[in-house]
Amino acid sequence: MVCGGGAPPQTIRVSVDVLEDLMMLVSELVLTRNQLLQLARNQGDSAFTVPLQRLSHITTDLQEGVMKTRMQPIGNAWAKLPRLVRDLGVELGKKISLEMRGAETELDRQVLELIKDPLTHMVRNSADHGLERPEDRARAGKPETGRIMLNARHEGGHIIIEIGDDGRGLSAEKIKQKVIAQGLATEAEVANMPEREVHRFIFRAGFSTAAAITSVSGRGVGMDVVKTNMERIGGTIDIRSREGFGTTFVIKIPLTLAIVSALIVESGSERFAIPQIGVVELVRVGGEGAAQLERIKDAPVLRLRDRLLPLVNLATLLQLQPAAEEASAFVVVTQVGGHVFGIIVDRVFDTEEIVVKPVAPILRHVTMFGGNTILGDGSVIMILDPNGIARATGLGTEGGEAEPERESGRPSHLLQSDAATALLLFRAGDAAPKAVPLGLVARLEDVERERIEIAGGQPLVQYRGKLMPLVPLSGHWDASMAPERQPVLVFSDGDRAMGLMVDEILDVVEDRLAVDGAGERPGYLGSVVVGGKVTELLDTAWWLRQAGEDWFGGSQRAAGQGRQVLLVEDSTFFRNLVVPALGAAGFVVTAVADAEEALRLRDAGAEFDAIVSDITMPGMDGFAFARVLRDGGPWRDLPLVALTGRVEPEDIARGREAGFTDYVGKFDRAALLESLTQCLAARVEA
Template identity: 70%
Template sequence: MDDLLADFLTETNEGLAALDGALLKLEKAPDDRQTLSEIFRNVHTIKGTCGFLGLSRLEKVAHAAENVLGRYRDGTLQVTPEGITLILSALDGLKSIVAGLESTGAEPPGDDAPLIAALDAAWRGEAVAAPIAAATAPPSEEAGSDPVADAAAAEALFDAPAEPEAPRAPVVPVPPATPAPHVPAPRAEESEAAPVAAGPITPAQTIRVSVDVLEDLMTLVSELVLTRNQLLQLVRARSDAALTVPLQRLSHITSELQEGVMKTRMQPIGNAWQKLPRIVRDLANELGKKIELVMKGADTELDRQVLELIKDPLTHMVRNSGDHGLETPEQRRAAGKPELGRITLNAYHEGGHIIIEIGDDGRGLPAERIKAKVLAQGLATEAELAGMSEREIQHFIFRAGFSTAAAVTSVSGRGVGMDVVKTNVEKIGGTIELRSVEGKGTTFFIKIPLTLAIVSALIVEAAGERFAVPQIGVVELVRAGGSGEAAQIERIHDTPVMRLRERLLPLVSLSRLLQLDTRPEEAREEGFVIVTQVGGNVFGIIVDKVFDTEEIVVKPVAPILRHVTMFSGNTILGDGSVIMILDPNGIARATGVGADGPVDDAVKVAAMGSARSGERTALLLFSAGDDTPKAVPLGLVARLEDLPVESIEHSGGKFLVQYRGKLMPLVPMSGHWSPPERGRRQAVLVFNDRDRAMGLMVDAILDVVEEVLNIEGTSEQPGFLGSSVICGKVTDVIDCSWWLHQAGDDWFRQPAPDVSEPRLLLVEDSAFFRHLLVPGLGAAGYAVTAVNSAAEALALREHGAMFDIIVSDIEMPDLDGLGLARAVRAEGAWSELPMLALSGRMDAERMRKAMAAGFTTALGKSDREALLGAMRECLATPTLV
């Protein structure tokens, strides 16, 4: 209650201060309807909040003043200087009571009967007496209420959500024979309100700042970031040691200032959800459905500018879920579902962006109806549809003008829906994906940047021109062409492609797309391929050089270039040069490479994101402890942080740091850590999965390379898998599982996969655990193919892939591990394969369900040796099913 009172006092003091000036303005212009309406709304708000908090004295004075203002607003009583003076006296009385409330935490005693009587007399149209101040003596016994006044007050209260369009017809009440002071009828809020806690209440210490001021501050900070980048580049070029320390300090202060200003722009996403409960309620009534709206993560913050841009797409998607997604109560009963349909909104941080999920438990996307509509509109042929997966067919809903609605309604089905949503999301550098199971429901996943002002970008070069690629759109970076083991660019019907992990990746040459270089591709020297993803489609952008990542300030595209959709903005680099920011979504639209439509079979397998051991892997090289370089798969590392040593704390025998609103454990690679002198910084590799994070403290980051990770021998030293030759040097490959255990958190409490002997199919929905297990299993001698869902595993079966054993997580979204086992045993070439079920919480009931579904065996997965033993035992058994 103290927090509510503090907020109430802050808003009430602001409202009372504004009312003084508004009343003086009204006195000079009695016919100013806008000012009069504003005064009435402010007093009505104060009165309503008082009743909710059980502040009866404040409410009675505000109610009496509101009655007079209501007659002014309706035009049935003329505004006079005497009347304004009386209302100002009422405001003084309210201020006096509020001041007492601030100092004691409760309404001070006092007699407001004379003031209320004067206000009631003015309401009845009687002559206004001299101003009456609130008395400080104990309140006297209240007189009976005036029935005429109560009726008129109730009428005024009923009309208060409604903004007056024009004065109503005059209503002149008949005064009673014996005037009595107005006492409002008892209200439910008064009788049920909790007692106000005693003790002084401190109003919230806040100030209101114009959005323009914040925008100007953000611009100045952006310019400061650019200047910082320029200074850093100059010092690197000149190697001036005298400037290194102060520039590091300047860089640190700039980063903190940037973060602080960004916080002023951040708002909870719940602000964009405020109208949705009312929309869902009205929607349910209009459609005759029972709908429950569940909102999670409403306090997740993002930039105000981004928030404004996603309000309309979110509203449309929620309405779509209610109209198209959820069935009627009769249909849900027939399908064995509860009558109450559910729409779920969920928002959470992931890396440098926000994930928003909009889901329902309705009918799902009807693939056959979508196919029929696609054929009717000529968007694809029957042969092309036959070669598409269900997911690809479902993506047709993002086409302009596409709708499966049987009839056009006032809610949706006008053919201007999901394509507009997708376009708006892509305008702010976001992506939208969907997951739907017919009969069970649909969930959309929107991935958007935290802010549009300052973003991390990869600086690349094509035909001598530099460009920036936002890192949110970069999946991986691959060296292409040249000699050695670099991936080779091939051509199919004059279209460049590249084979990457058993998939055929379509490529786009940036220099040729922008008409910067007309030389044939065969004449080009080796370069790099930026692998990017637009929706569910993956493709590569060919560039000549890759420099480094840099925080860039996004500037809008000049009007003369706005028709070039491949650019999302421009920025100024540290050396002062202006470069364009590439938009992968725009490149996909301009070339058709990433557009929704028919995809090569090999690309289908590629989009599954499978990973195999024994192939080139992106590795992060670093030093820690001794002189031998260390390596970790880059896919495991969420972020590289350079933390000031002052931020590292020691508690309970562990090192901790406050990281993104939580405490993150830090583990030193050397086993011990002594804080260096203040002002120094500590390199940290951050690993995270869902809501967990751990930092590994190392000495220095050396490089990012791409090599075949052949681990030779097993290391007897805890925390290491073994050694590998990387870039011509013997390198220790760390065992991430061991280091994660040192952080103290049970990272294996959620399912993770395991291994088998020659050929193992690993089915695991967590990308983190896939990256974690594949290198270790490869080091133990297994050939591993990892996919992130049961549906993708079954797609591999349809494409003829064969394995010796299948290891699957039990708990997965959509089709879980138990469903996968039933599907495998039912038919196909895998029906006799041994299958191992894994769970972080394996118990007797889970074991029983796994065995009943068709798994060969089941066990927990936190003990790697037990998993390897189980694999060997499964493979050694001749007949398994």
């Protein structure tokens, strides 16, 4: 007997951790594929071209297959909304119906988790602010039951979500009155604003038109938080509203946060990636028949199809060396919310699928970056965030953007013991993994064995028109035993560069640095546990010294002239970077771990020419330390330089008030040397 029905679908339970590991492996495969394709392009006609194209197609298919295993219908995030709307209807005394379309639209599980709370808040907002009471709707000629509509759909590699209602809509006049009352804009400015621009004031922090505080909304928080959360995942939010007819919010978010398509550009001799989700079009400026840059009060603009487009010069914004001719460049037209602006870059390369890695904590305060990635040629480049660029320049913002959050009032810099650090994992010498903070690595290179030369027993390679010293991490380099392509970690400072020769690049991970100094040996700060494995943490400064003393700036050795400097820094890691840097410049450095130990040196009669101090330290912080020194004692008049990750204007002002002579950002070695030189010179003249 044969059964007529089809066999039931076969399923199997798989742990989420397994899927995450698969996604990570596919990400690394994509990076390797990109590297192989880059090599094939550089070699031109190669026997590997056809197999590599086949490998590329298979990698893409595999990537899509693994992505499908992470996909979940957006209806999972909507599951609790019907009951929420029913409860809100009872609480608010309103009749509300909820319509959901596109619940089967799938997106990455990670993205789904991040949008659940913002969507819930927006539905509550529609029920409370948007919909009228039944009697008010009847007087307006509307059905007594108000509608809230949710709609989701795929559109070109991203998801469009619409949350709308058929309620009262936004009152532009009420918003204008609130804007003027809060001093956000003048009456004349508001009068000339398009209605859509007026509506976008609701995205400002603390802005609310609610007449009274309720348990549902009107607490002065809400849409600004929703907007910030969407921007954190590379999304945008826009608004359409018509008074008396309703309001609709349109959210555009990426399908996944792991692998995205990006446009590679160059500015100031540095390359960057811009996610294609934020690119509207590319425009070539300068040259015969091309669009021309114009200036309005020294601000660059572009006349694009009879519309003036505000421009941001990326090199100027990031304080890079600008191209000689700004007029002959490219403009990447991007959109943030309802605002369109252009980013001026020097060159445009091709598009590439990139694996998004979290931005190093030392750069978390730089809002222009949304992460970093490794290109096919081994370069570590930053991913630009158009939303962050808009905030940094004042273009396309709703004003008054809050500063980046700081945990427990501490700056998010590389050296916090309680902050996660992006680490580059590799192997060298033995099988044990080793790590170095990613923020210190300028590039990853694969150097052909034939290019490596030996001079004075030192391996060298010609790198960007100069000789770059190579330091073998295993202690010795033998050309006969070396691989055909040698992995190298490149550290650069201005026009100087050196490379560490390693055996294999493993991964980029983000983890907290809990350094165990037991068994410490030269070249290593100690051990950390990364991914469940004991990993040796590189003492970067020690290896840099192996490349030659003048790597840190031998031309500045005379600056120190044997002057005595006291360094007060609680981080062992940072002390190991600063001490040799100052020592190479001719200073004699004494390093202590906290302010209390520094004061004990003072009371014991120790003498110094200058003091460099961290701000955020356990016990007595840098501000209190400065006040104690300035209150009296033998160190009262010494130059006191703050070395910290907090360099906002208010922090600098507070430091000056406490008694610091100068304020220098961490990892800015050149600024520290210049500051010490100037402070000591001024003291001699006085």
